[in-house]
Amino acid sequence: MNQLKYIVFCLLLLLACSSTDEKKYIPQNPNQGTIPVVETMLKKSFLALGDSYTIGQSVPEKERWSVLLNDLLASKYQITPHDIIAQTGWTTQELMQGISSRNLSQQYDMVSLLIGVNNQYRGQSLEKYRTEFRELLSISTKFAKNDAQKVMVLSIPDWGVSLAGRNNDRAKISREIDAFNEVAQQECKKVGIAFIDITSISRQNTDDSMFASDGLHFSGKMHQRWAMKVQSTAETILKISN
Known part of the structure; x- marks a missing residue:
């Protein structure tokens, strides 16, 4: 028996x-x-806010830095949903209007903000940028479960090094980009939001392969470098998310 x-x-x-x-x-x-x-992938949500550099103007969707970042994080996290509110040509004010029109109620584990190049391109003042950027930091924090530690800001890339930008006063463009980035970094520091410098990366190794077909925006190859730069900050944010 x-x-x-x-x-x-x-x-x-x-x-x-x-x-x-x-x-x-x-x-x-x-x-x-x-x-x-049961082995399960940790599910996290990500909202990317910005302009042409976030939407990936003139590059395939899979080569946007935010999508490439998700790929880098894939061994630990499943990013779902990955939402983007961005449009080529948007200034800080237009981004705020774009966010308002979406009527999003979702809360996210991580929020990124990359905005300001069109404020610089249109010759808008640093004072206007500061006021509107400060409001966008507040909006981003609300989307990030009211936790500033879950928000990260990427600096404005320098379009003056692009194929199209070379026909302009590159030194002037760089000075102005630096001034806008200084404002953004100051405002981030005040509220404890991570500020990530990708401007210096945009100024390095600027051979033709780093630019998209339009000659103005950056290629997926450059977006990959931005994603790699952002990865460690993103991992820190997602570790504290609940």
Whole structure:
């Protein structure tokens, strides 16, 4: 009889191990059966706010820096949903209007903000930028479960190094970009939001492959470098998310 019970137990154990269920089982002693262990990817949500550099003007969707960032994080996190509110040509004011028109009620584990190049391009004042950027930081924090530690700001890339920008006063463009970035960094510091410098990356290794087909925006190759720069900050943010 004892031998029969042992055979039955072995058959049941064999069936459990060969099951097509995605659950993994750890064998215990014969009197306790088995305990299911489910391995799941941590699901996180991400909202990216900005302009052409966020939407990835003139590059395939899969080559946007925010999408590439998700790929870099894929071994630890499943980013769902990954929402983007961005449009080529938007200033800070237009981004605020774009956000308002979406009527989003979702809360996110991570929010990024990259905005200001069109304020500079249109010759808008630093004072106007500061006021509107400060409001965008507040909006971003609200989307990030009212936690400033879950928000990150990317600095404005320098379009003056682009193929199209080379026909302009590159030194002047760079000075103005630096001034706008200084305002953004100051405002981030006041509220404890991470500020990530990708401007210096945009100024490095600027061969033709770093630019999109329009000659003005950056290519997926440059977006990849931005994503790699952002990765460590993103991982820190997602670790504290709940």
